[in-house]
Amino acid sequence: MKIYRARYGGVCFGVKRAIEMALKATRKKSNVYSLGPLIHNRVAVESLKKQGIITVDKISDIKSGKVIIRSHGIPPALLKKLKRKRFEIVDATCPRVRRAQRYVERLITEGYYVVIIGEKDHPEVKGLLGYAGNKAVMYSKDLKLRKHKIGVVPQTTLDLVHLNEAIANLVPNVSEMKIYNTICKATILRTKEAMRIAEKADMMLVVGGKNSANTTRLYQMCKKIKPSYHIESVDDVIIDWFESVKSIGVTAGASTPKEQVEEVINFIKKKYPA
Ligand code: SF4
Numbered sequence: 454m455k456i457y458r459a460r461y462g463g464v465c466f467g468v469k470r471a472i473e474m475a476l477k478a479t480r481k482k483s484n485v486y487s488l489g490p491l492i493h494n495r496v497a498v499e500s501l502k503k504q505g506i507i508t509v510d511k512i513s514d515i516k517s518g519k520v521i522i523r524s525h526g527i528p529p530a531l532l533k534k535l536k537r538k539r540f541e542i543v544d545a546t547c548p549r550v551r552r553a554q555r556y557v558e559r560l561i562t563e564g565y566y567v568v569i570i571g572e573k574d575h576p577e578v579k580g581l582l583g584y585a586g587n588k589a590v591m592y593s594k595d596l597k598l599r600k601h602k603i604g605v606v607p608q609t610t611l612d613l614v615h616l617n618e619a620i621a622n623l624v625p626n627v628s629e630m631k632i633y634n635t636i637c638k639a640t641i642l643r644t645k646e647a648m649r650i651a652e653k654a655d656m657m658l659v660v661g662g663k664n665s666a667n668t669t670r671l672y673q674m675c676k677k678i679k680p681s682y683h684i685e686s687v688d689d690v691i692i693d694w695f696e697s698v699k700s701i702g703v704t705a706g707a708s709t710p711k712e713q714v715e716e717v718i719n720f721i722k723k724k725y726p727a
Pocket residue numbers: 465466467468524525547548549550609610637638639640707
């Protein structure tokens with residue numbers, strides 16, 4: 454079996470950095486609390502828990518100690534609340550997300566009404582909306598804009614296809630539009646490469662948490678080109694999938710640890726030696 458392995462699939466710089474910062478913080482024999490999973494990957498979260506990184510859903514679940522801010526960042530109001538409670542804060546907001554937050558702040562100062570393009574329930578998006586106060590809205594196809602001077606900020610993991618579609622829909626309704634291209638380079642490289650691989654492979658495997666939005670989107674894009682499967686780990690692989698294929702592409706979302714991709718590749722190599 455020929456395996457095409459994506460070079461740009463897997464944990465991105467921002468998530469890797471946040472995990473390293475959290476692990477470093479646990480070294481002084483203290484637990485570190487994360488508001489929501491540090492990485493959108495069930496297996497990785499379990500392993501981090503054993504190393505002292507506890508995932509909680511709300512501030513009231515944190516008794517004392519250190520709180521890590523995830524790579525996605527948080528709204529300023531939440532940051533204030535954490536500071537008021539006097540927790541020790543380890544800020545692992547990805548510098549690229551931080552840049553997007555600053556763009557939102559700048560747009561507001563310059564009098565623009567902000568339109569965020571992305572998934573409304575994603576923590577990064579919630580953070581960005583928070584930086585805009587009540588002067589922002591989520592993009593949707595049937596958005597009725599009352600403002601004519603808008604500033605557009607995409608989620609860092611948005612793909613270019615969706616950004617272009619949204620811009621084309623917005624343009625006829627506004628007189629002025631400022632766009633900050635905050636789509637992360639890691640996302641662009643990962644998507645382009647996955648599309649290239651899907652063109653030449655008979656089948657695609659996309660490895661990553663089912664709760665990871667960017668993995669799901671990557672899978673949906675691959676599926677448009679070739680038969681594709683979204684798997685969380687090697688345990689989800691079904692042998693029947695490989696019956697009539699000679700080559701397979703393997704990629705992964707921004708929150709999939711390298712080891713999980715390795716396991717999948719080693720499994721296929723073992724079953725179907727080249
Ligand atoms: S996708 Fe890019 S911007 Fe978003 S956390 Fe990862 S490295 Fe940072």
